[in-house]
Amino acid sequence: MSTTEMPSAPDFELERSAMRHLADAQMNVELDTGDMILNLGPQHPATHGTLRLVVRLDGERVIAADPVIGYMHRGYEKLTEFRTYPQITTLINRIDWLSSFANEVPFVHAAEQLMGIEAPARAQYIRTILTELSRIATFVLFLGEMGLQVGALTPAFYGFRDREHVLNLIEGATGGRFHPNFNRIGGLKDDLPWGWVSETRQVMQLVLDSCDQFEDLVVGNEIFLSRTRGIGIIPGDIGTAYGVSGSNLRASGVDWDLRRDGVPYLAYPDLDFKVWTHAAGDSFARYWVRLQETRESVRMVLQLLDGLPAGPVMAKVPRIIKVPEGEAWVETENPLGQMGYYIVSKGATGPFRVKIRSASFSNVSILPWLLRGVYVPDVVTILASLYFILGDIDR
Amino acid sequence: MPEAAPPTAEAPAPETAEAPAPETAEAPAPETAEARPDPVHLDLLDRIERALPGAVIEHGTACGELVIRVTNPSWGPLAGVARSDLECDYLSFVSAIDWAPTPRDGGDDAGGDTSAPVQPTEMTFGVAGSAGRFQVFARVQSTARGWGATFKVDVDETNPLVASWVGVYPGADWHERETWEMFGVRFDGHPNLRQLYLPAGFEGHPLRKDFPLLARVVKPWPGLVDVEAMPEEAAAVTAGGDGAGDGAGDGAGGGE
Numbered sequence: 001m002s003t004t005e006m007p008s009a010p011d012f013e014l015e016r017s018a019m020r021h022l023a024d025a026q027m028n029v030e031l032d033t034g035d036m037i038l039n040l041g042p043q044h045p046a047t048h049g050t051l052r053l054v055v056r057l058d059g060e061r062v063i064a065a066d067p068v069i070g071y072m073h074r075g076y077e078k079l080t081e082f083r084t085y086p087q088i089t090t091l092i093n094r095i096d097w098l099s100s101f102a103n104e105v106p107f108v109h110a111a112e113q114l115m116g117i118e119a120p121a122r123a124q125y126i127r128t129i130l131t132e133l134s135r136i137a138t139f140v141l142f143l144g145e146m147g148l149q150v151g152a153l154t155p156a157f158y159g160f161r162d163r164e165h166v167l168n169l170i171e172g173a174t175g176g177r178f179h180p181n182f183n184r185i186g187g188l189k190d191d192l193p194w195g196w197v198s199e200t201r202q203v204m205q206l207v208l209d210s211c212d213q214f215e216d217l218v219v220g221n222e223i224f225l226s227r228t229r230g231i232g233i234i235p236g237d238i239g240t241a242y243g244v245s246g247s248n249l250r251a252s253g254v255d256w257d258l259r260r261d262g263v264p265y266l267a268y269p270d271l272d273f274k275v276w277t278h279a280a281g282d283s284f285a286r287y288w289v290r291l292q293e294t295r296e297s298v299r300m301v302l303q304l305l306d307g308l309p310a311g312p313v314m315a316k317v318p319r320i321i322k323v324p325e326g327e328a329w330v331e332t333e334n335p336l337g338q339m340g341y342y343i344v345s346k347g348a349t350g351p352f353r354v355k356i357r358s359a360s361f362s363n364v365s366i367l368p369w370l371l372r373g374v375y376v377p378d379v380v381t382i383l384a385s386l387y388f389i390l391g392d393i394d395r
Numbered sequence: 396m397p398e399a400a401p402p403t404a405e406a407p408a409p410e411t412a413e414a415p416a417p418e419t420a421e422a423p424a425p426e427t428a429e430a431r432p433d434p435v436h437l438d439l440l441d442r443i444e445r446a447l448p449g450a451v452i453e454h455g456t457a458c459g460e461l462v463i464r465v466t467n468p469s470w471g472p473l474a475g476v477a478r479s480d481l482e483c484d485y486l487s488f489v490s491a492i493d494w495a496p497t498p499r500d501g502g503d504d505a506g507g508d509t510s511a512p513v514q515p516t517e518m519t520f521g522v523a524g525s526a527g528r529f530q531v532f533a534r535v536q537s538t539a540r541g542w543g544a545t546f547k548v549d550v551d552e553t554n555p556l557v558a559s560w561v562g563v564y565p566g567a568d569w570h571e572r573e574t575w576e577m578f579g580v581r582f583d584g585h586p587n588l589r590q591l592y593l594p595a596g597f598e599g600h601p602l603r604k605d606f607p608l609l610a611r612v613v614k615p616w617p618g619l620v621d622v623e624a625m626p627e628e629a630a631a632v633t634a635g636g637d638g639a640g641d642g643a644g645d646g647a648g649g650g651e
């Protein structure tokens with residue numbers, strides 16, 4: 001710049017300041033730009049559904065995030081008021097569609113409590129097996145998909161492959177891959193088919209092997225570790241105040257699992273299992289806890305298959321189901337966290353009011369707090385590690 | 396098929412029937428909760444009474460779960476009491492109930508909600524009662540102690556207003572926004588009370604009982620098969636006129 005010849009002194013002064021301004025713009029220094037608003041979603045490959053995330057960025061850093069939900073709101077709480085109890089299980093299959101069977105259990109259980117019916121022991125065991133299989137199917141997909149979010153393509157295929165084995169089992173027992181609609185008030189629609197138990201044992205071994213594979217491929221991967229360790233930390237007390245539950249909360253060191261700590265339900269009191277926690281609370285901890293819980297679920301399924309009692313799968317229930325007047329709250333430990341139904345009945349064939357407490361809704365409500373200050377690429381891994389289902393947020 | 400007699404209902408059934416509900420933790424069986432108050436419930440009520448004297452109007456149990464109704468002014472401080480005195484660090488949900496009976500304008504012939512399950516026509520209230528139509532209820536739990544409680548509070552029908560819990564439980568933010576848009580209950584102290592699910596500017600509060608489910612107004616629900624005759628009766632009727640096999644097939648199909 002010193003070599004350029006300037007015609008006169010005043011013009012030189014003007015030009016120099018203008019050029020400095022231009023240089024600053026190129027260097028992106030001291031530039032008064034204001035914040036940038038970026039829309040992630042509702043159609044974005046990293047949001048796992050129609051979640052829209054409006055993030056306010058300062059450079060690469062998120063300074064505020066506002067999840068916009070409701071693109072899949074189907075109004076199930078209203079619809080339940082216009083349906084009979086047996087019709088509602090069809091609806092609630094679609095809340096968390098990765099683990100539909102597990103959705104049915106608390107609702108049916110609440111209706112059974114109000115009616116004073118208890119499902120036979122065999123039905124309780126089969127319900128527990130299918131709930132745990134739903135958990136395995138959900139988590140195995142997560143274990144693969146989480147790798148995808150940090151650029152590892154291979155685990156995603158393994159995840160889908162292993163989930164397929166488990167979905168085949170669920171289909172074999174219930175007839176439905178995604179929406180079994182297999183629970184009845186008072187028990188189950190059918191008993192297990194012939195040969196199902198031995199096939200399940202084989203698949204469980206496959207799942208255990210693939211857990212080892214995920215551990216080798218993903219947990220031991222340096223890139224994965226650097227992308228997830230220390231990213232998206234949820235302290236335990238913040239998590240509980242936001243209502244974060246399930247594996248997300250256990251990854252924050254809160255030792256709380258409704259299968260062990262809640263009101264006893266299904267066959268869980270008979271089982272010997274460990275509740276895994278991790279102290280870190282970061283994305284890696286959430287992955288690690290789900291990996292261990294997948295193995296724990298396999299152990300639980302094998303225990304349940306060993307102890308499967310004989311007997312009927314359906315209790316005596318009236319042909320037309322009328323639930324006596326009263327209220328019931330039943331919560332269960334679903335794959336994504338605490339799922340509960342608060343049913344208000346007035347003695348009719350359908351409920352008067354059903355409050356559906358779904359896990360992902362509260363798990364995602366922490367995002368404005370959690371995403372503050374993180375970098376844009378980490379938003380993707382944090383969203384993936386929280387592991388939500390849009391149907392479970394929007395209901 | 397549900398009522399079909401099971402082929403293998405023998406010896407194992409009685410001993411395993413008790414298995415799903417053993418008394419492992421302090422969690423009570425529903426019968427004992429009806430007969431005498433659960434000590435945990437009494438302890439929780441006592442703690443509330445000490446921190447907020449006179450706040451509890453009524454309490455009861457919903458299938459063994461503690462339900463407490465408190466006065467409207469004590470709803471705000473109750474959040475802090477629940478978090479510190481009751482050790483309930485976990486917020487499960489905040490929502491509301493509209494106790495108004497489902498309107499059936501002009502009766503069942505008017506093409507209204509003819510398909511809805513028949514609910515009582517007068518206003519009745521649930522566990523722990525209610526003073527009026529709208530009630531906000533919330534559930535908190537303790538991750539360390541394993542207990543929990545459902546709180547209810549009455550809100551005025553003409554001016555539905557209650558204190559917000561956002562300051563104590565930040566997770567109440569979305570729950571209260573949902574309750575506001577679905578029921579029209581306003582939360583005093585909520586920083587950002589705007590639509591959560593519905594588009595901005597949506598008129599009406601869909602979960603109120605007087606908000607019609609338009610799909611049912613336009614077209615009656617065809618799924619009223621549950622009030623038809625029992626399948627064996629239907630089979631007996633059709634067996635006279637039709638072929639017997641046809642009638643049996645119908646009966647089996649209806650049984651599913």
